[in-house]
Amino acid sequence: MTKELPAELARAIDKRSPELAYAYLMTLSEKERKAAFPAAVAYTREELSDWRGGYEAVAGLVFLGCAPTAKRAMPALNRGGLRWRRGSIPRQLALDLLAARDLPWLGELASLWSTRSDLSNVAEWQLVDGIAGLAGIEPPVTAGFTRGWIAWVRAQPDPAEAITTGPYAALLPMLFEDDTMGRELEFTFHGKGFNTALLRLAEDDPEVRAMLVDGCLARLLRGGRPGDLRPFVALHDELKVTPAEIGARTADYLGLADATLGTVAGLAQRSLRHAHEAGLLETDTLLELTAIILRRKEKGLIKTQITWVRTAAKRHPDRRTELLASLDLPAEPDLLPSAPLIALPVPEMPPPLASPAEIAEELTAILGGDRSIVSLERVLAAIVEQYTRDHRALADAVSPLLTDRHRLGHERARGYWAALGRMLCDVVRPPESRSMWLKEAFADLRADHALARPLADPERSPSVLLEIRLATIERYLRRSPVPRLVATPTHRNGHLDAEVLLGRLEQAEREGWQPWRIDLDQALLRLPRTDPGDGVRRRAERLASPAGQAFTAVLHNGHADPLVTAYAQEGGGGRYPWYGLLPDRRVAVTMEPPAKANAVEAALFKLRRDKKPQGSPWVPGSTTQIWTGALPSHREVVAAWALPSLAMAAERNTGSETGQILPLLAENHGPTGPATQLALVYGMCAPEATDRVAAVDALLAFGSGVDWRATGRHLGDCAAPGSLVLSRAAGVLRDAAEAGAVETVWAICVGALPALLSTPKPRVGTTDILQLAERCTRTLSRRDHVDGLAEVADRGGGSQFVSAARGLRDALAGLP
Amino acid sequence: MSVASYAYARPSALSDGGLDLQTSGGQAANPRFFEGFVTTPQPVALGLLAVADVARTRYYQPTSRASLDPVVTGSRDMLRFESFSGCCGVYARMDVLPAGLDGRTPDHGTTNVDVNNPLRLSLSRISGLDPLHLAVGPDELAVSTMDGTLVERKVPLPGRWLRGFAEVAVIAAGMEPRASIGAAEAADFLRRLPNDRKALWVVPAGRSLRLTSRPVAGAVCVSGGARLATLRGLLRHATSLTVFGPPAGPGSPPLSSAWLLETPTVRLLLTLSPEISRGFSGEGAVLTQLADDQTADDADLVSAMLAWDPVIDVDGLTAACNLPPERVRAALTLLGTAGRVGFDVTEGAYFHRVMPFGTDAAARLNPRLAGARALVDAGAVRPFADRAEVVSGETTYQVRLVDGRPVGCTCQWWGKYRGGRGPCKHQLAALISVGALEEVAA
Structure with a gap:
């Protein structure tokens, strides 16, 4: 049973007065103080959790004054607000109290305190320092204590003076031991920081300087996160390490040249060059360093290394051959044009769902994030079939899923997701009373054309088809149900075999029901563009219903x-609706529907012409699958709808998942035109690496289905003004060429070059395109003419750009 | 959460006398495994650095936490150093092959090895081609003349670390080699690998590897290219890079993968989890191996017959235990989940290795299994003929049963992973209540 807290102490705590507490505690004997500890801890429990604070100073003082052992003092000092505000404990009072108590465990307290906590609060650090001093021990060498010391030195009026006072020299090695200590070094306060003091100390004391240099190198060799390492790179530069010191540590610098971080390798290269110029570097070490640097990916380092070795070769004629031989970069592998990729057949859809339990599971997967057309289409088909067979079982299986409000029926849900929620709720609803039927009969009159309202929405997209189909199911499933849907695809990319559709329509005719209008439209859109064969055509002609005739x-x-036509949009310095800047120029497409188009085609095959670039909402990767699944034989149309999102991502360097649509387009059928070409161009310049990998896949999979020269012309057209990053496209083209699509890449490069060469100053990446075009030309042995190449090649100078142009001109002319 | 206690006689060090690695735990307090020479010091040093780096790194939500020390196993003729990353997503192993060791055969057993900061620095400075003297473990004399430089550390040993080790064994057993490329192409490929966190796929293309965005048959998943950065150090000595993966096809979810760098004397293997945010501990491969009493008994018999072979010979065990090969293999899988054997994907076989801390409880501690047992104890499972209804919280989930075994559930977790991470706890509860699941006696 804890004893009651003495009344004086309670009063002092209530008044938040450390002085009163101090005065009272000084009057007690040691035994009484220890006895009061549990009561004090219990008494302050509520106050310390109060977020308004104010009790920390007095509570901390009381704990320090009453604790029986260090091990019990620390948890008490960690309670509630005390954990972050220990600095508010009045230092002098605490130290006097502890001195008066004459405790044997002060040293233990100091080391526990500095091990467990981060003492970056200067007042707290001074308190711990004082305790350590009282105990007569050396300052504890821990990361927390060092951080506090650095903060204290920084806070002094003269840091250079402060860094030398006191027995803290043993803390300096800790700077390099702890992994995250580097962040303390990068903070300078009005030019008078810890760093400057440290450097002054290094100037005065050669031992400290040696320790700093060694420590920097050791920490950089150990590696870690870039933010932790950069302060040490800066410290190394500020130390102005002399060639003699570098010469004594060449092995370390060689190790640094192989580091993951480019700045560290640059530091190693700079320092070793410094030493070499002072004559303190062996040629063998230089050769080793060259081998390491040439393996790196930073072009700047490689260029510097090459210049350095060339100068060294002039200066050391006896090792000249060896040095120049070390510069031989491994030759770029020969491009091997591979056989055209055999288009893998698109896998078929899995078998239809058989029971309500399976429907429930598939629905859970959809709610869990799987929005592919495989799941959605199977669920829709199964719901329609099961409804007519056994409505009760279906409702029982589906209703548990609808109780979770977060998953469906969310107020902000838009488009097809909201339609899915409404449809499922409608399926599950019990039969209504007669009055409801009457109301709905009247509602029907207005509602049929409400179904088609999404087609007129200015913000529509191909997923509107799915939305209307879901709304149709919701509206008609109870009133005029059909035994099955006809639009369920047979292949995973959305295609529907003509023969299978024919079978379904024949069944409809036999059983005497008409498929729903939008269902039939979607089914007809899903037919592939391959010839179904005469047998199918003959059977189709025997169909008498309107559906059969449409088929x-x-x-x-x-x-x-x-x-589809491409045109340029001008941003003119304007802004998107959400205040981002518009690009200066963007190439977009407009679509005009064909003559005699039905309602769906008229809505989805029409894209208006805008003068300014349009923003695009986020298009998740799952939606792109829904788009290609709704229009699998019109890949140009899908590309046109995806274009604003792709363009916005490429111009603004923001991530997007729309790039994943490109390989899907390659799998689908349909003519390609400006929309597909522009989609590929924007996909090649996408900021996300995964989108660019998808663009490589698309370049390989399209084969000869796209006019590659026109794509190249669009690439040059968009990249020349500078709104797209050309070097990303160069990387994509190089990867595609090395994977075997040499013809494609050659055509794109040759198409892009006229526009790129006509800019006054070449864009970054033009050199890469020229070199890649040369490699492709030599592999394919093509002869061709590129406008503007001869003028550039005839320019003088040894720049890489001009020599690449010369190389391409020679290759195109057939010269070696 | 249990605690791993390390008590090393001295800090490990690299001096003129050679590399002195200190050990703790296992069969003795400071067992001695090997004394002799490594014929190629630089690859061994770089491999050891790679393993130690993986041990102290967290690749997901990087925060610095205390890390667990690498583990060394002495097999009949090789030394294996293993470690696990802090996020439980990367498993690293370095094998020093018989060609690289020159001295008495390593003793058998598994122990922790101390790799401290000064040792890392010295290892990164190793150069030269002369054989390096290596001592793993202190000798009797040194132990008896300890001069008080004892290194003691207590590190929290999270259950997920133990479970992750168990999962890796089962997942690795399902992998096969998919592609093998030379060192120059490997350097090029690793240099160009994007640091993206999303999952990408790798297919062999000519002499090198190519990245692709959608899986095809024979593709290997790589998510988080930054996790392969520890392979860079050993690249300059490597002769080939081999990639392993489980069977993939169009529509596969992200899968694990294993990357092997080979030099004449050292092999470095990194096994990556399917996604950068998923550690191995939650993969559930162990749960699919939960077995009946017969396998547990077989496992006891087989474990008594193991003799610290670097590669466990199933035929030999079949003869010695007088059991058919399938039962021996099932027993080895069960032992793998208990941490008593490891799986070497390069040889395609198990090797005897007893973790120096208790992994026996790993299977029993699995949170999903514990949750399932709690559901059964609370009477929340109602089995029917073709399904079972499990009430968890406020919702009732339907577990679909086919031939008495669960094949699907309506919970959201199952909807997201669909079996890629083992059965969900509702399915496990259904299994337990139907009586098809016995306790794992490890």
Whole structure:
């Protein structure tokens, strides 16, 4: 049972007065103080958790004054607000109290305190320092204590003086031991920081200087996160390490040249060059360093190394051959044009869902994030079929999923997601009373054209088809149900075999029901562009229903395609609706629907012409699959809808997932035109590495399905004014060429070069395109003419740009 | 959470006399494993540095925490150094092959080895081609003349670390080699690997590897290219890079992968988890191996027969235990989940290694299994003919049963992973209540 807290002490705590507490505690005997400790801890429990604070000073003082052992004092000092505000404990009172108590465990307290906590608060550090001093021990060498000491030195009026006072020299090695101590070094306060004091100390004391240099190198060799290492690179530069010191540590610098961080390797290269110029570096070491640097990816370092070795070769004629031989970069591997990629057949859809339990599981997967058309289409087909078979079982299986409000029916849900929620709720609802039926009969009159309202939405996208289909299911499933949907695809990319659709329509005719209008439209859009064969055509002609006749018409005439034209939009310094800056120039496309288009085609095959670049909402990767699944035989149309998002990402260097649509487009059918070419161009310049990998996949998979010269012209057109980053596209093209699409890459490069060469100053990346074009030309042995190449090649100078142009001109002319 | 206590006789050090690695734990307090020479000091030093670097790094939500020391196993003719990253997403192992060791055969056993900061510095400075003297463990004389430089450390040993080690063994057993490229191409590939956190796939293309955004048959998943950075150090001595992965196809979710660098004397293997945010501990591969009493008994018999072979010979064990090969293999898998054997993906075989801290409880401590048992104890499971209804919290989940075994559940976790991470706790609860699941006796 804890004893009651003495009344005086309680009063002192209530008044938040450390002086009163101090005065009272000094009057007690040691035994009484220790006895009061548990009560004090219990008494202050609530006060310390109060966020308004104010009790920390007095509580801390009381704990220090009453604690029986160090091990019990520390947890008490860690309670509530005391953990962060120990600096408010009045230092002199605390030290006097501890001195009066004459305790044997003060040293233990000091080391526990400095091990467990981060003493960056100067007042707290001074308190711990005082305790250590009282105990007569050396300052504890821990990371926390060192941090506090650095903060204290920085806070002094004269840091250079302060750094030398006191027995803290043993803390200096700790700067390099702890992994995150570097962040303390990078903070300078009005030019009078810890760093400057440290450097002054190094000037005066050669031992300290040696320790600093060694410590810097050791910490950099150990590696770690870039933010932790950069302060040491800065410290090394400020120390102005002399060539003699570098010469004594060449092995360390060689190790640094291989570091992961480029700045560290640059530091090693600079320092070793410094030593070499002073004559203190062996040629063998230089050769070793060259081998390491040439393996790196930083072009700046490689260039510096090459210049350095060339100068060294002039200066040391006896080792000349060896030095120049070390510069031989491994030759770029020969590009091997591979056989055209055999297009893997698109995998088929998995078998349909058979029972309500399976529907429930698939729905859970959809709610968990799997929005692919495989799951969505299977669920829709199964719901429609199961509804007519056994409505009760379906409702029982699905209703547990709808109780979780977060997953469906969210107020901010838009588009097809909201439609999905409404449809599921409607499926589960029990039959209504007669009055509800009447109300709904009247509602029907207005509602049919409400179904088509999303088609007129200015913010529509191809996922509107899914939305309307879900709304149709919601509206008609109870009133005029059909046994099955006809638009369920047979392949995972959305295609629907003509023969399978024919079978479904024949079944409809036999059983005497009409498929829903939007369902049929989607099914016809999903037909592939391959010839179904005469057998199918003959059977189709025997169909008498309107649905059958529409099907026959599509089989005869093929799919209707819109007219797509590219045009330039001017930003003119304006802003997006959310205040981002518009780009100066963007190339976009406009679509005109064909003549005699039905409602869906008229809505989705039309893209208006805007004078200014348009912003685009975030298009998640799952939505791109829904788009390609809705229009699998019109890849140009899908590309046109995806274009604003791709363009915005490429111009603004923001991430987007839309780039993943490009390989899907390659799998689909349909003619390609300006929209696909521009989509590829923007995909090649995407900021995210995964999007660029998807662009490489698309370049390989499209094969000869795209006009590559036109794509190159668009690339040059967009990259020449500077709104797109050309070096990213150069990387993508190089990867595609090395993977085997040499023809494609050659055509794109040759198409892009006229525009790129006509800029007054070449864009970054033009040299890479020229070199890549040369490699492709030599592999394919093509002869061609590129406008503007001869003028650039005839320019004088030894710059890489001009020599690359010369190389390409020679290759195109057939010269070696 | 248990605590790993290390008590080394001295800090490890590299001096003129050679590399002196201190050990703690296992069969004795400071066992001695090896004394002799390594024929190629630089690759061994770089490999050891790579393993130690993985041990102290967290690749996801990087915060500095106390890290666990690497573990060394002496097999009949090689030394294996293993470690696990702080985020439980990367497993690193370096094998010093018989060609690299010159001295008495290593003793058998597994112990922790101390790698401290001054040792890291000295290891990165090693140069030269002369054989280096290596001593793993202090000799009797040194132990008896300890001069008080004892290094003692207590590090919290999270359960996920132990479970991760168990999962890696099972996951690695499902991997096969998919591609092998030379050193120059490997350097090029690793240099160009983007640091992206998303999952990318790698397919062999000509003499090198190519990145692709969608999986195809034979592709290997790599998520978080930065996790492969520890391979860079050993690249200049490597002769080849081999990539291993489980079977993949179109539509596969992200999968684990293993990357092997080979030099004539040293092999360095990194096994990566499917995504940078997923550690191995949550993969659930162990849960799919939960077995009946017979396998547990077989496992006891087989473990008594193991003799610290670097590669466990299944045929030999079959003859020695008088059991059919499938039961021996099932027993080895169970032992792997208990931390008593490890799986070497390069040889495609298990090796005997007993973790120097208790992994026996790893299977029993699995949170999913504990949750399932709690559900059964609370009477929340109602089995029917073709399904079981499990009430968890406020929702009722339906577990679909086919032939008495669960194949699907309506919980959100299952909807997201669909079996890629083992059964969910509702399915486990259904299994337990149906009586098909016995306790794992490790």
